[in-house]
Amino acid sequence: MSITTPQLRDLLVVAQKAVRQAEGYLHDDALGAITAKGDRDMVSEAELEVEQQIRATMREATPDIGFLGEEEGGDTGDTSTRWILDPADGTANLIRGLPLYGISLALVAGRTPVLGVIHLPALRRRYWAATGLGAWCNGRQIRPATTSDLCAAMVAIGDFGTGVHAEERNRVALALHAHLASHAQRTRMLGSSAVDLAFVADGTLDASVTLGNRSWDMAAGAVIAREAGAAVMDTDGSDHTTASRTTIATAPGLRDSILAVLKDTTANSRYAPDRERGER
Template sequence: MNDADARRLLAVAKTATSAASELVRSRPPRTLTWKGDRDVTSDVDMSVENLIRNYLHRHTPGAGFLGEEEGGSNLGDGSYWILDPIDGTINFLHGLPLCAISLSLVHNGVAVVAVIDLPFLSAQYSALKDHGSFVNDVQLAVSSTHSLDAALISVDQYTFGEHEHKNRLRHTLAERLAAHAQRIRMLGTSAIDLAWTAQGRLDACVLLGNKPWDTSAGVLIAQEAGARLLDLDGTDHSTDSVATIAVTPPLEDALMAVIREAVTATAVSG
């Protein structure tokens, strides 16, 4: 994929997510569908996914598509889009403005285009691989924080059902980080965790999962802003990682030391 093609596809992604954000702002949710234990989607999630899927099919007919709500087709070694129509649905349903539309394009197994649009905060984050990341066309850079006691760190939300076992590690991790970091936060949306780490609003985020619609766009945006992206064991992040950790480089060693302590303590207590 050449530079001109990538920039055209970024423009397509920006237009699609902007239209979807307008839909989110203008349409209150009316119908809820339960997907599992305390896990719900809304008719607005579905409408956003349909809107973006149809737009992308018209403008990039050769690309596949994977959406959180209805799955995907034409996935493989070529190019395909990954969408979370509303990351932070529970926040959205409760009237909290922390939700996002998260869209990325994967080419030959690597995310090359990313857009995260925050409908209620007038912010659109974007990135092209090897060309930096931006919010509303202002280039992003991670923070320069050098010590954990000055760091603001987010941890992803507690989960239910088949992933509930990870909550013990979340609890231990939050406890250990609270003893070292300036403050910890739980925002309820992985896309914003990663985008705000890229912007330097957060110094790190620790997500104990790696579903592609949750992390694909945010990982590219954070990487292009200079963040280190890691798995739970400290190795470089990949699509096969079990966790997604983004951190400003000066804090990597200190943060990973706390995470290792939490993992060990959880294993011993279990």
């Protein structure tokens, strides 16, 4: 499915409306039942309601576009172009009352995210972007930081892993933390990929590194950061897609220094630049 710029404008309006209508469910004092769904992984009743509502809205408004949600999986439809939703990226933060969480909705064409909407209800920040249309927060066009020296940079690192591949991921993450502790101004672990990427897009953070690439976590933020002007890439410096091994977003002036850090810390791991990529 080929999507024109006027179509992207219309789809962006639909996506923003769908997320705005659903975000009221995400209050840390009214989440309903919390259910375990994996190794130290949880889902709340409110998240399921968000996903069901957005899924229904998009099915009615865009019946020819497929849909994949983190909690309920995929619908039938055009899977080459589909909506991808995380109803609450940062679930652990949400259920603990930490304000770093949000709804993340993306449109992906092939392996390329082309539209993204992220709403952070507790922070009252609404981000959106689409290919060729720029990136925005609360109606203001955003740009990444101008930082070019790693020693002046605040870098977010994705959560330590759980479940499959956790041991390898955590070994690399520890090496990454150790390296940046000696070279970056500060490191942060915020607990939400959507927040990390949105904050790189608007210059709150200078860079974000996540060892992994689950589309519902990354796709919307990747579009927003890319359209803001950040470098959004895989470990080898190639443009970020749904097939990337890692999700790296940096202020343009930090691209090379962050890639150099990743080359050193990911050696002999599945995240190394010379490893084959595959859908994550």
